[in-house]
Amino acid sequence: MDSLYLYFPVLFFVLYIISHHFLHKLQNLPPSPFPALPFIGHLYLLGKPFHRALFKVSSRYGPVVFLQFGSRPVLLVSSPSAAEECFTKNDIIFANRPDFLSGKYFGYNFTSLAWSSYGEHWRNLRRISSLEVLSSYRIQTLSSIRSDEINYLIRRLFRVSIESSENIVEMKSSIFNFTFNVISRMIAGKRYHGEKVENSKEAKLFQEISKDTLTTVPKANILDFLPFMRWCGLHSVEEKMMEVQEKRDNFMKKEIEEHRQLKTSGSFPSAEVVAGKKKTIMEVLLDLQKTDPEYYTDETIRNLMLVLLQAGSDTSAVTLEWAFSHLLDNLEILKKAQAEIDNHVGQDRLIDESDLAQLHYIRCIINETLRMHPAAPLLVPHLSSEECNVASYRVPRGTVLLVNAWGIHHDPKVWEDPEKFYPDRFIGFEGIKEGCKFIPFGSGRRGCPGENLAFHVIGLALGSLLQCFEWEKPNRGSIDMSEGTGFTLSPKVQPLLAKCSPRPNMVKLLSEI
Numbered sequence: 001m002d003s004l005y006l007y008f009p010v011l012f013f014v015l016y017i018i019s020h021h022f023l024h025k026l027q028n029l030p031p032s033p034f035p036a037l038p039f040i041g042h043l044y045l046l047g048k049p050f051h052r053a054l055f056k057v058s059s060r061y062g063p064v065v066f067l068q069f070g071s072r073p074v075l076l077v078s079s080p081s082a083a084e085e086c087f088t089k090n091d092i093i094f095a096n097r098p099d100f101l102s103g104k105y106f107g108y109n110f111t112s113l114a115w116s117s118y119g120e121h122w123r124n125l126r127r128i129s130s131l132e133v134l135s136s137y138r139i140q141t142l143s144s145i146r147s148d149e150i151n152y153l154i155r156r157l158f159r160v161s162i163e164s165s166e167n168i169v170e171m172k173s174s175i176f177n178f179t180f181n182v183i184s185r186m187i188a189g190k191r192y193h194g195e196k197v198e199n200s201k202e203a204k205l206f207q208e209i210s211k212d213t214l215t216t217v218p219k220a221n222i223l224d225f226l227p228f229m230r231w232c233g234l235h236s237v238e239e240k241m242m243e244v245q246e247k248r249d250n251f252m253k254k255e256i257e258e259h260r261q262l263k264t265s266g267s268f269p270s271a272e273v274v275a276g277k278k279k280t281i282m283e284v285l286l287d288l289q290k291t292d293p294e295y296y297t298d299e300t301i302r303n304l305m306l307v308l309l310q311a312g313s314d315t316s317a318v319t320l321e322w323a324f325s326h327l328l329d330n331l332e333i334l335k336k337a338q339a340e341i342d343n344h345v346g347q348d349r350l351i352d353e354s355d356l357a358q359l360h361y362i363r364c365i366i367n368e369t370l371r372m373h374p375a376a377p378l379l380v381p382h383l384s385s386e387e388c389n390v391a392s393y394r395v396p397r398g399t400v401l402l403v404n405a406w407g408i409h410h411d412p413k414v415w416e417d418p419e420k421f422y423p424d425r426f427i428g429f430e431g432i433k434e435g436c437k438f439i440p441f442g443s444g445r446r447g448c449p450g451e452n453l454a455f456h457v458i459g460l461a462l463g464s465l466l467q468c469f470e471w472e473k474p475n476r477g478s479i480d481m482s483e484g485t486g487f488t489l490s491p492k493v494q495p496l497l498a499k500c501s502p503r504p505n506m507v508k509l510l511s512e513i
């Protein structure tokens with residue numbers, strides 16, 4: 001009789017497995033790993049980096065997996081066909097964002113472009129950004145900012161390369177300063193890093209704010225899935241977020257006020273803003289405010305500015321750093337890119353953005369970098385607003401959708417030899433016509449609106465730095481390619497160091513910049 005009690009836990013366990021299995025089948029939910037633990041569900045499966053851990057889960061359970069992350073149901077998708085189903089047939093249903101704390105605090109209570117749910121407000125913000133802010137016309141109008149900024153960067157690298165005996169450059173900060181200055185000048189007509197920075201105190205403040213924002217988000221993600229952790233030592237996270245948001249908001253308030261004053265006094269913040277022809281994005285929005293003050297409130301403008309600044313600078317910088325890391329490890333590819341530039345542009349003038357359309361191999365390098373290191377490996381989380389079907393499975397309303405773009409890009413069934421950095425695979429690639437096998441910018445309604453700008457910024461920087469300099473690894477060892485973790489950004493853990501020296505035929509031109 002006593003031994004019967006010993007069998008109880010085993011019996012319970014077997015019944016649990018059977019009921020889990022049949023309940024799942026009955027509900028027609030996608031496959032789900034066993035077990036889902038009390039409170040944390042499947043969070044125990046999350047190793048670092050998240051995209052790699054989730055790729056392992058998909059390799060075992062299939063391209064569509066149903067998970068429970070703490071209190072939230074999650075659909076993990078990692079095949080081109082399932083991703084396509086989410087972003088075509090079910091696109092409107094998944095065009096929402098979950099109510100994460102980042103959206104509450106940094107997204108102005110879910111009213112920002114990146115965090116608001118699908119609806120009229122989001123459509124309006126998206127329309128303004130596509131037409132007024134990130135349109136081809138606006139990107140072209142502000143091209144002088146990008147060429148000016150690349151000149152600053154080239155000049156600095158040239159100085160380092162001739163002045164220091166070691167000519168070693170820390171690429172991460174150089175690249176970040178470049179992309180940040182590009183976006184901040186397009187938005188506010190102001191640079192915050194490097195030469196001719198008008199107000200270095202302000203620049204330092206924004207750097208602090210960005211750092212605080214990025215360090216708070218992962219802690220907030222824990223609370224997003226495990227709200228009870230508030231009572232287990234994480235109660236201060238929300239206070240910290242409020243504090244950071246206040247700083248972000250005040251920073252933008254000051255910028256807008258300054259812009260207004262300069263506008264009324266007739267003196268614009270930077271030389272390239274001439275007679276309304278090359279308006280900064282902030283000016284465009286302040287003009288719209290005059291016509292519709294109820295909609296274009298100061299808060300809406302601050303909100304949009306902060307989204308663009310954050311979404312536009314880190315992502316492009318991370319991509320450029322990865323591209324250089326691979327080029328230093330594959331010098332034959334680097335030489336091939338330089339040969340293309342020499343062939344189409346020559347060495348008598350610097351690359352101009354209008355050359356980029358001819359530089360197909362440079363585009364292949366960028367694509368290959370985005371394939372291997374999509375800046376947002378799991379895209380940005382979506383949320384289903386109603387029940388739908390994916391790959392014939394039922395997905396309940398209120399499910400968080402994670403599309404593992406990194407997983408799709410690294411799947412040997414989708415890409416041959418996926419771990420090899422091989423830009424030639426993109427020769428003749430037909431983009432969206434090939435479905436969702438390459439989705440670094442997402443797809444569908446919530447796909448990235450800054451894709452075109454990103455290719456201009458990254459293409460110009462990569463092309464110019466390859467045209468002007470010879471690049472080498474700082475030592476013989478191979479480059480550390482470890483990836484950082486996070487739901488929304490996958491930077492390189494070790495900042496890239498590179499040896500850089502001017503290409504002999506470019507020295508004259510470089511000394512004149």
Ligand code: HEM
Binds near residue numbers: 380440451
């Ligand atoms: C290499 C560069 C970039 C990459 C890889 C990238 C990638 C992405 C991804 C994956 C998303 C989420 C898509 C989804 O929800 O499924 C996104 C959203 C977004 N991106 Fe980008 N992005 C880049 C550059 C930019 C730039 C330059 C800007 C603008 C200055 C920008 C602005 C945005 C905005 C505003 C959203 C939110 C859109 C929405 O929720 O409706 N991005 N981006």
